[in-house]
Amino acid sequence: MDSHRRPPISVFSVEDYYTQQAAPRPPLVRRKIGRGTQLMQLALLVFSLLAFCGAASEIYFLMKVESTLRATQDMIHEKAAAQKMISRPDFQDGPPKPSAHVTGLPVVDISPDVSLQWDYRRGLAFLHEVEYKDGSLVCSKTGLYFIYSKLQLGLTKCPKNTENSIFTHRVFKRHSTWNITIMDNIKNFCDTQGSSVWRGSSFVSGSFMLEKGDEIYISMSHKHLIRVQGDTDTFFGMFMVYKAQNE
Structure with missing residues (x-):
């Protein structure tokens, strides 16, 4: 037998320096907004404007009602005060x-x-x-x-x-x-x-x-x-x- 044996050969997998870096991300691609999405956004905008106009109209209507009620109350109080003047004087407490x-x-x-x-x-x-x-x-x-x-x-x-x-x-x-x-x-x-x-x-x-x-x-x-x-x-x-x- 041969007394001189060769040591086993070690096999190493050496990766290149550049291959160790993370792979580059794919470029971002902007999604194109479809026509359906644009119509949806337009509809939401229209509904928002209608809601705002409705709220403004309701506030204006309430203000007009409040003004009318205030004027009516003033006239009622004015008429009530005036009606008190109509009755004849009370003669029970002595000569009128x-x-x-x-x-x-x-x-x-x-x-x-x-x-x-x-x-x-x-x-x-x-x-x-x-x-x-x-x-x-x-x-x-x-x-x-x-x-x-x-x-x-x-x-x-x-x-x-x-x-x-x-x-x-x-x-x-x-x-x-x-x-x-x-x-x-x-x-x-x-x-x-x-x-x-x-x-x-x-x-x-x-x-x-x-x-x-x-x-x-x-x-x-x-x-x-x-x-x-x-x-x-x-x-x-x-x-x-x-x-x-x-x-």
């Missing part, structure tokens, strides 16, 4: 104090310089220690008086330009030879959008010291707006709250 309540008449003279005329004889109208004189209530005793006036208003055909549609409802006191305004109410009319028919009212009230002989009368700038339909729509009155000490 000077008081008067007169109701509306159809307007004949629409001149703003002429005071309104009133019915002081029929229906709810009455005079007690107060004289009626050509549209005025004449104070007979000095003291503190509560004075009130309500006008029911309306117009069947509003003008196209309503920017200057403003009326003035005033209460005057005539003392000897001079007149002063003691109350006034300045409001817009024909302010109802989208309608040629307008309905409204004006109410003023307050307490004032009057002397014997003072005259109280009502002036209205746009008399053609006044609507007289009954004793409870348009009226004017006063009653003594406190009598002067020297009377």
Whole structure:
């Protein structure tokens, strides 16, 4: 036997340096958006715009409803306050104090310089220690008086330009030879959008010291707006709250 044996040959698999690196990723390919996807996105955009418009319309409608309800509540409160002035004075606590309540008449003279005329004889109208004189209530005793006036208003055909549609409802006191305004109410009319028919009212009230002989009368700038339909729509009155000490 041969005593000189060759050692076994080791077989090694040597990989190249470059082959050990990771293989390069394939290039990204942009996916083309199909026509169906574009239509879907357009439909979603349209639906979103419709939803936004619907929400805006609903908010606008709610605001209009709220405004209408607020105006209606104001008119209800105004009418309720005015109705309290109609009842005749309570005579149970002693002799009645000077008081008067007169109701509306159809307007004949629409001149703003002429005071309104009133019915002081029929229906709810009455005079007690107060004289009626050509549209005025004449104070007979000095003291503190509560004075009130309500006008029911309306117009069947509003003008196209309503920017200057403003009326003035005033209460005057005539003392000897001079007149002063003691109350006034300045409001817009024909302010109802989208309608040629307008309905409204004006109410003023307050307490004032009057002397014997003072005259109280009502002036209205746009008399053609006044609507007289009954004793409870348009009226004017006063009653003594406190009598002067020297009377």
